[in-house]
Amino acid sequence: xSARPDTAVAQIVFADLQALLQRIFVxxxxxxxxxxxxxxxCASAQxxxxxxxxxxxxxxxxSTLESGWVDGQAVPAVENLAxxxxxxxxxxxxxxxxxxxxxxxxxxxxxxxxxAVLAIHNSHHFAALWPDVxxxxxxxxVALSVVNSMTCVVPHGARQPLFGTNPIAFAAPCAGSDPIxxxxxxxxMAHGDVQIAARKGELLPEGMGVDNKGEPTCDPQAIxxxxxxxxxxxxxxxxxxxxxxxxxxxLTGGNFSFEFDWSQHPGAKTPWTxxxxxxxxxxxxxxxxxxxxxxxxxxxxxxVGLQRMPGERRFREREQSAKEGVTLTxxxxxxxxxxxx
Amino acid sequence: xSARPDTAVAQIVFADLQALLQRIFVxxxxxxxxxxxxxxxCASAQxxxxxxxxxxxxxxxxSTLESGWVDGQAVPAVENLAxxxxxxxxxxxxxxxxxxxxxxxxxxxxxxxxxAVLAIHNSHHFAALWPDVxxxxxxxxVALSVVNSMTCVVPHGARQPLFGTNPIAFAAPCAGSDPIxxxxxxxxMAHGDVQIAARKGELLPEGMGVDNKGEPTCDPQAIxxxxxxxxxxxxxxxxxxxxxxxxxxxLTGGNFSFEFDWSQHPGAKTPWTxxxxxxxxxxxxxxxxxxxxxxxxxxxxxxVGLQRMPGERRFREREQSAKEGVTLTxxxxxxxxxxxx
Numbered sequence: 001x002s003a004r005p006d007t008a009v010a011q012i013v014f015a016d017l018q019a020l021l022q023r024i025f026v027x028x029x030x031x032x033x034x035x036x037x038x039x040x041x042c043a044s045a046q047x048x049x050x051x052x053x054x055x056x057x058x059x060x061x062x063s064t065l066e067s068g069w070v071d072g073q074a075v076p077a078v079e080n081l082a083x084x085x086x087x088x089x090x091x092x093x094x095x096x097x098x099x100x101x102x103x104x105x106x107x108x109x110x111x112x113x114x115x116a117v118l119a120i121h122n123s124h125h126f127a128a129l130w131p132d133v134x135x136x137x138x139x140x141x142v143a144l145s146v147v148n149s150m151t152c153v154v155p156h157g158a159r160q161p162l163f164g165t166n167p168i169a170f171a172a173p174c175a176g177s178d179p180i181x182x183x184x185x186x187x188x189m190a191h192g193d194v195q196i197a198a199r200k201g202e203l204l205p206e207g208m209g210v211d212n213k214g215e216p217t218c219d220p221q222a223i224x225x226x227x228x229x230x231x232x233x234x235x236x237x238x239x240x241x242x243x244x245x246x247x248x249x250x251l252t253g254g255n256f257s258f259e260f261d262w263s264q265h266p267g268a269k270t271p272w273t274x275x276x277x278x279x280x281x282x283x284x285x286x287x288x289x290x291x292x293x294x295x296x297x298x299x300x301x302x303x304v305g306l307q308r309m310p311g312e313r314r315f316r317e318r319e320q321s322a323k324e325g326v327t328l329t330x331x332x333x334x335x336x337x338x339x340x341x
Numbered sequence: 342x343s344a345r346p347d348t349a350v351a352q353i354v355f356a357d358l359q360a361l362l363q364r365i366f367v368x369x370x371x372x373x374x375x376x377x378x379x380x381x382x383c384a385s386a387q388x389x390x391x392x393x394x395x396x397x398x399x400x401x402x403x404s405t406l407e408s409g410w411v412d413g414q415a416v417p418a419v420e421n422l423a424x425x426x427x428x429x430x431x432x433x434x435x436x437x438x439x440x441x442x443x444x445x446x447x448x449x450x451x452x453x454x455x456x457a458v459l460a461i462h463n464s465h466h467f468a469a470l471w472p473d474v475x476x477x478x479x480x481x482x483v484a485l486s487v488v489n490s491m492t493c494v495v496p497h498g499a500r501q502p503l504f505g506t507n508p509i510a511f512a513a514p515c516a517g518s519d520p521i522x523x524x525x526x527x528x529x530m531a532h533g534d535v536q537i538a539a540r541k542g543e544l545l546p547e548g549m550g551v552d553n554k555g556e557p558t559c560d561p562q563a564i565x566x567x568x569x570x571x572x573x574x575x576x577x578x579x580x581x582x583x584x585x586x587x588x589x590x591x592l593t594g595g596n597f598s599f600e601f602d603w604s605q606h607p608g609a610k611t612p613w614t615x616x617x618x619x620x621x622x623x624x625x626x627x628x629x630x631x632x633x634x635x636x637x638x639x640x641x642x643x644x645v646g647l648q649r650m651p652g653e654r655r656f657r658e659r660e661q662s663a664k665e666g667v668t669l670t671x672x673x674x675x676x677x678x679x680x681x682x
Contacts, residue, residue, distance in 0.1 A: 084425040085455025085625045114426025115458040115619070119626045142592065159646035170584050172591075180587070182580045233574025239523045239651040242638070243511050246521070250513075250634035251483065253627045258641060278456070278619065284426045285460045286594045293591035297583070300599060305500035310580040 010333045011325030017055075018043040023340040024058060028065040030072035037096040041127045047326045049317030052192025053128035055332050060269040061126060062339055069268035070094065070124045076101045084113040087252070090123030095147065095275045098123050099132055106279055110141055114284035118277040121254035124270035125149070129169035130183035130311065132277065137171035137179030140291065142280040145169045148248040150271040151258045153187045153229045156238035159214055161228035164257035164271060165191050166244035173282075174298060175291040182310040186241040187229040194220045194229070247276045351674045352666030358396075359384040364681040365399060369406040371413035378437040382468045388667045390658030393533025394469035396673050401610040402467060403680055410609035411435065411465045417442045425454040428593070431464030436488065436616045439464050440473055447620055451482055455625035459618040462595035465611035466490070470510035471524035471652065473618065478512035478520030481632065483621040486510045489589040491612040492599045494528045494570045497579030500555055502569035505598035505612060506532050507585035514623075515639060516632040523651040527582035528570040535561045535570070588617045 012020075018039050025035035038061065046054030064070050074093025078101050081087050086106050090098035098120045109116035125147045136143035149164030167190075169183040185191070188208045197204055198220035211217040212226030223229060231237035249256045254274020262268035282290030298309060321327070328336075353361075359380050366376035379402065387395030405411050415434025419442050422428050427447050431439035439461045450457035466488045477484035490505030508531075510524040526532070529549045538545055539561035552558040553567030564570060572578035590597045595615020603609035623631030639650060662668070669677075 081625050082453065082455035084457065087626045112423065113454050113456075114423035115454075115456055116425065117456040117621060142587070155642055155645065155647050157647050157649065158642065162641055162645045168581075170580075172584075172587050180583070182584075184577045184580060232577050235651065236525045236573050236578070239511075239525060240509075242521070242642070242651065243513075243523075245638055246483070246513050246635060250631055250638065251621065251623050251626065253630070256634075256638060256641070280458060280592065282592050284422050285428045285592065289594075290591055293597075294587060297586055297591065297597060300503055300597070301496055301499065301583070304496065304503045306496050306498050308498065310576065310583065 008330040009327050010330045011327055012333065013325050014043060014047050014321060017046065017326050020336055020340055021055070021058065024062065024336065025072070027339070027341050028062050028072065030065070031075075033100065034072055034074075034094060034097045037100050038094060038127070041096055041131045043326070044131050045128045046328060047318055047321040048314035050128050050130075050314060052190055052196055055328055055336060056192065056196065057126060058336060058339065063267040064124070064126070064269040067262075067265040067267035069262050069265035069272070070270050078102045078105065080105060084109055084116045086116065086118045088118065088120045090120055092122055092272070093124065094270075095120055095123040095125040096127065096132070099275075099277065106277070107136070107139065107141070110279040110281045115278065115280045118279070119252040119274070120276070121252040121274040122272070123254065123275060124272055125275055126270040128183060129167045130171070130181050130314070132275075133169045133171035133183075134179060134181045136279055137173045137181060140173050140281075140283065142172045142282055142290070143170070143277060145275065145277040146244040146248045147275040148245050148254070148257045148271070148273045149191070150260070150273075152191060153231055153241060154210060154214075155242070156231055156235040162258050163231070163238075163241040163245060164273070165229065166241045166248070166257070168240065168244065172294055173291040175295040177295065177298070178312075178315040180294060180298065180309065180311065181314070184232075186231055186237050186244060188232045188237070189229060191229070194223055198224055248274045252276055349671040350668050351671045352668055353674065354666050355384060355388050355662065358387065358667050361677055361681055362396070362399065365403065365677065366413070368680070368682050369403050369413065371406070374441065375413055375415070375435060375438045378441050379435060379468070382437055382472045384667070385472050386469045387669060388659055388662040389655035391469050391471075391655060393531055393537055396669055396677060397533065397537065398467060399677060399680065404608040405465070405467070405610040408603075408606040408608035410603055410606035410613070411611050419443045419446065421446060425450055425457045427457065427459045429459065429461045429464075431461055433463055433613070434465065435611075436461055436464035436466040437468065437473070440616075440618065447618070448477070448480065448482070451620040451622045456619065456621045459620070460593040460615070461617070462593040462615040463613070464595065464616060465613055466616055467611040469524060470508045471512070471522050471655070473616075474510045474512035474524075475520060475522045477620055478514045478522060481514050481622075481624065483513045483623055483631075484511070484618060486616065486618040487585040487589045488616040489586050489595070489598045489612070489614045490532070491601070491614075493532060494572055494582060495551060495555075496583070497572055497576040503599050504572070504579075504582040504586060505614070506570065507582045507589070507598070509581065509585065513635055514632040516636040518636065518639070519653075519656040521635060521639070521650065521652065522655070525573075527572055527578050527585060529573045529578070530570060532570070535564055539565055589615045593617055
């Protein structure tokens with residue numbers, strides 16, 4: 001699923017896109033550090049062809065900020081709980097600045113203890129998850145993150161939605177190449193991709209979701225209009241989605257995907273939940289060999305015929321964007337310029 | 342898939358089954374602690390109705406021990422690497438005694454650092470994975486474990502098998518009830534269940550595996566005879582299986598599922614790989630509230646119509662076994678008695 005524009009396209013240098021998005025976030029109530037974190041995340045997704053989390057998300061960000069549902073000025077409070085444990089209260093703001101505020105401490109703990117966990121609560125996450133983990137792999141660390149979202153997935157064997165799309169992201173270094181990074185919704189499809197399909201009037205493959213009567217449907221709009229998604233992979237994906245609720249909400253002290261009530265905030269779009277990040281330093285047990293071993297696994301996957309590694313498309317799109325600029329439609333660029341004022 | 346005997350059944354008290362299995366392991370070359378760990382694990386699986394990892398496995402254990410491929414006398418070497426990191430060299434023995442040797446230290450670290458990791462390498466794992474994690478939840482801890490196995494799964498998008506069935510197991514405490522525990526192969530089906538279906542002459546559902554030409558098949562024997570399994574959930578399950586290789590092998594210093602060569606050991610059955618266990622103490626960030634929150638999630642899952650929690654069947658079977666004894670066939674019991682000498 002891709003949001004490849006079918007109309008006139010524009011190319012913009014990554015730094016310029018980032019600056020443009022930063023102006024939008026500042027203009028709509030975010031303090032500088034928050035605007036910087038969100039702009040970098042969103043511009044990165046657009047640059048890497050991850051369009052469901054690229055500039056497509058900006059109207060949603062603006063809407064949720066204007067609704068008063070999320071606090072763009074929030075200053076996260078970092079607690080140093082133990083030699084392997086950092087907790088952050090995002091204070092009703094976004095998760096990315098909470099991660100940014102705790103990141104240095106988290107990395108120091110992972111390097112010292114061998115493993116460390118960052119538990120973020122009282123946070124809003126409206127972005128792709130891979131940008132949160134990839135930088136750890138760039139530093140030679142292995143990272144795993146989960147975030148719960150908002151009720152839109154029917155647990156396997158149940159009748160009504162309860163879980164969020166609850167993604168899992170993983171990153172690991174790989175010698176002599178880009179890191180291995182994946183980011184998967186535990187729903188059969190990411191919510192952003194359903195929205196994009198609905199906007200484009202496309203049908204979905206079978207098995208993605210149900211309508212408001214709980215009947216299977218391939219119509220993305222029926223899923224958005226009171227319907228729901230299914231987990232990927234039946235009872236297994238459903239169990240993983242449950243695990244994400246437990247790790248990202250119960251363990252952090254955040255809300256479950258079904259707990260928050262934004263009815264008093266028309267225009268609210270962002271799930272008010274929690275996020276967990278686990279970081280491991282492979283040097284503790286295998287010295288510097290991890291990245292070489294990782295490379296060997298990739299080599300063998302290619303030898304059995306794998307054409308494209310998980311996440312590889314993003315790195316190829318990133319290369320292309322570095323040469324030609326980041327692609328978006330002229331209409332999107334004009335909309336962004338309007339929002340930036 | 343279940344191995345419910347269709348012939349005469351016997352009931353045996355759990356402790357007696359455990360003692361019987363222990364005698365078999367000792368008789369076939371295991372030292373006492375190893376025999377104890379394996380017997381408890383295998384008897385527990387049989388007791389809980391997890392028949393693909395119950396006494397069905399005993400002939401395989403005996404065969405692999407007799408082949409000299411695994412060392413039943415191995416004494417694991419525990420290394421205390423950092424405040425959150427324990428490493429164990431299983432010395433070519435089984436993974437369960439390696440976990441047993443490091444368990445106390447691992448728990449102490451998790452309680453002190455908030456999170457700790459146990460990296461086992463040079464180990465053989467031939468059992469269900471949930472018995473490794475469930476006891477942590479009984480102590481109020483959250484645990485996640487992965488183990489890689491042996492080449493029998495075709496990566497999504499590839500042509501030949503490379504990954505193992507590579508299970509993921511998770512356990513978390515739940516107030517006023519059994520813990521939440523699941524254990525899933527990242528293959529579409531567990532290898533033991535394929536073996537059971539083949540033995541019973543049953544066909545498999547579609548999408549489980551391919552034959553030795555790479556063509557889709559529903560014949561379990563065709564999967565076992567040079568064919569292979571597919572990952573569950575397409576590219577997502579495949580990415581998780583890759584993650585298990587990285588965590589259980591690259592990170593621990595163990596073999597990938599495709600690396601070991603047992604051709605000099607006819608009768609060898611057990612994968613010689615690695616295992617990773619991550620343990621988190623929820624009390625560090627949310628005090629004693631975790632199990633209550635976990636309970637609330639279960640309550641809401643039931644409210645949307647879920648009839649059976651992941652792993653719940655095992656606890657129901659366990660209750661029944663406590664009342665009536667552990668069920669196996671008379672033929673199985675006689676076979677076990679023969680192996681015990």
